[in-house]
Amino acid sequence: MIEIKVPELAESITEGTVASWLKQPGDHVEKGEAIVELETDKVNIEVPADESGTLDEQLAAEGDTVQVGQVIARLSSGSGGGTAIATKTKTEAATETAPAPAETKTEEVGEAKKVERREEHVASPGKGPIATPAARKLAREKGIDLSAIQTNDPIGRINVHDVTNHESKPAPAQAPQAPKAPAAAPQPAASGKDEERIKMTRRRQTIANRLVEVQQTAAMLTTFNEIDMSAVMALRKRRQEKFVKDNDVKLGFMSFFTKAAVAALKRMPYLNAEIQGNEIVLKKYYDIGIAVSAPDGLVVPVVREADRKNFGEIEKDILHLADKARNNKLGLSDLTGGTFTITNGGVFGSLLSTPILNGPQVAILGMHSIQLRPIAIDADTMENRPMMYVALSYDHRIVDGREAVTFLKHIKDMIEDPEQLLFEA
Incomplete structure (x- = not known):
C-alpha cells in the first residue's frame, strides 16, 4: 500500500x-501524475504520486483542512486498471480459473457471485455494510446511513466518493408529515430578499486577515501627487514598434514606474525596508x-532584481507573472521576498485610491487612470494634459512624511x- 501525504508547502x-480530487477511487495513477490539488494561503499545489498504482481510497474530502505530513490517500501498488483487480477475493480467482462449459456461462456465474457477495455485505444484519474508515467517518x-449508500465497488465496499455522491443526490420523495414548529424552519433574511452564502476560499481568508493585521499594526499614512x-x-x-520587434513584448507603463521606483528607493532606502522586532x-x-x-x-508576484533589468526584461517578467497568476500557476517562489509593491488600479478605471501596505513591506505605490485635465502651463496658458494621480502609502513608524513626499x-x-x-545606476 502506498501512502499519499501532504508535502512540505x-x-x-x-x-x-x-x-x-483529480483522481477517484479505482482510477489508475502513473508515477508523477497529479492525484489531488491543495489550496494554500498563497498558491494551489498539485500532489503527484510517487509510484504507479490504483487509487484505493481518499482519506479527506474536498474542502477539508489537512496538515503537512498527513496521509490523505492510499494507492494499491501495481499497474492494475482499477479497484476490482486490487480487491479480488479467492472465490473470484477460483471462478475465473475453473473450467466452464461455455464462456458465457462462466461470465454469468462470476457476475452472479459478485452480486451475491455485494448483497451479502450490504444487507447482512450480522456484519453490516463494508466501508473504508474514512467513509465511515x-x-x-x-448523519448518513451506510446501508442507504450505493457503490460500484466489486465487493460492495463503500468509500468516501460514494458517500459524497450519495449526499449530492436529491432526497427521495417522502410521505407528507405533520408541519414542524416554526422555529425549526429556515428563517428568511430580515429584508425578505434572496441571499446566497459563499464560503470564503483559504486565499481570500488569508488576504482579509493580513489586510486587517496591517491596518492594526502599522501606522499607515498616504501621500498623493499627480504626474503629467x-x-x-x-x-x-x-x-x-522597435521595442516590440526587439523584445517581442509591448512597452507598457509598468516598466517605467518600476525603474523609477527603484531609482527613488535608492535615494530613500527606508522605504525599501521592514521592521523586525526593534x-x-x-x-x-x-x-x-x-x-x-x-x-x-x-x-x-515579484520581479526579481529589477535594478539589474532593462525595460524589455521587466515587461517580459510582468507579462509572464500575470499570465501565471490568471491561470493559477504561480509558485511560492514567485510570491515571496518582495521589498516594495506597485499596484495599478487604473486598469479598472480607478481615479484615486489609498493602497494598503503589503506587509511586512513599509511602502506601496498606487497608480491610477490617465485622464485629460486642464493644466496651467504658466500664468497665461492652460492646456489639456494626460494626468495620473499617484499615491504612496507608507508605515510612519520608520518612514517620515518628508521621505515619503520626496520619494513620490x-x-x-x-x-x-x-x-x-x-x-540612473
Missing part, C-alpha cells in the same frame, strides 16, 4: 485545503512586487522626464 505554511459526521504622462506616452508611441532591516536589493488581480483574489516627487520627476531613467 513552505516554511510558514503548515496546512492547506483539499481543493479538488464522513458518513457519521453527515505626456512625455512617457510620446516616448512609447515613438519607440513601440530593528529596521534595510534591503540592499530591489525585488519589486506587482499586484495582479487573479480569479481567487489579489496576488503580488522623485517618481513624478522621472516619469515626466523619462530620459532621466537612462542615467
Whole structure:
C-alpha cells in the first residue's frame, strides 16, 4: 500500500485545503501524475504520486483542512486498471480459473457471485455494510446511513466518493408529515430578499486577515501627487514598434514606474525596508512586487532584481507573472521576498485610491487612470494634459512624511522626464 501525504508547502505554511480530487477511487495513477490539488494561503499545489498504482481510497474530502505530513490517500501498488483487480477475493480467482462449459456461462456465474457477495455485505444484519474508515467517518459526521449508500465497488465496499455522491443526490420523495414548529424552519433574511452564502476560499481568508493585521499594526499614512504622462506616452508611441520587434513584448507603463521606483528607493532606502522586532532591516536589493488581480483574489508576484533589468526584461517578467497568476500557476517562489509593491488600479478605471501596505513591506505605490485635465502651463496658458494621480502609502513608524513626499516627487520627476531613467545606476 502506498501512502499519499501532504508535502512540505513552505516554511510558514503548515496546512492547506483539499481543493479538488483529480483522481477517484479505482482510477489508475502513473508515477508523477497529479492525484489531488491543495489550496494554500498563497498558491494551489498539485500532489503527484510517487509510484504507479490504483487509487484505493481518499482519506479527506474536498474542502477539508489537512496538515503537512498527513496521509490523505492510499494507492494499491501495481499497474492494475482499477479497484476490482486490487480487491479480488479467492472465490473470484477460483471462478475465473475453473473450467466452464461455455464462456458465457462462466461470465454469468462470476457476475452472479459478485452480486451475491455485494448483497451479502450490504444487507447482512450480522456484519453490516463494508466501508473504508474514512467513509465511515464522513458518513457519521453527515448523519448518513451506510446501508442507504450505493457503490460500484466489486465487493460492495463503500468509500468516501460514494458517500459524497450519495449526499449530492436529491432526497427521495417522502410521505407528507405533520408541519414542524416554526422555529425549526429556515428563517428568511430580515429584508425578505434572496441571499446566497459563499464560503470564503483559504486565499481570500488569508488576504482579509493580513489586510486587517496591517491596518492594526502599522501606522499607515498616504501621500498623493499627480504626474503629467505626456512625455512617457510620446516616448512609447515613438519607440513601440522597435521595442516590440526587439523584445517581442509591448512597452507598457509598468516598466517605467518600476525603474523609477527603484531609482527613488535608492535615494530613500527606508522605504525599501521592514521592521523586525526593534530593528529596521534595510534591503540592499530591489525585488519589486506587482499586484495582479487573479480569479481567487489579489496576488503580488515579484520581479526579481529589477535594478539589474532593462525595460524589455521587466515587461517580459510582468507579462509572464500575470499570465501565471490568471491561470493559477504561480509558485511560492514567485510570491515571496518582495521589498516594495506597485499596484495599478487604473486598469479598472480607478481615479484615486489609498493602497494598503503589503506587509511586512513599509511602502506601496498606487497608480491610477490617465485622464485629460486642464493644466496651467504658466500664468497665461492652460492646456489639456494626460494626468495620473499617484499615491504612496507608507508605515510612519520608520518612514517620515518628508521621505515619503520626496520619494513620490522623485517618481513624478522621472516619469515626466523619462530620459532621466537612462542615467540612473
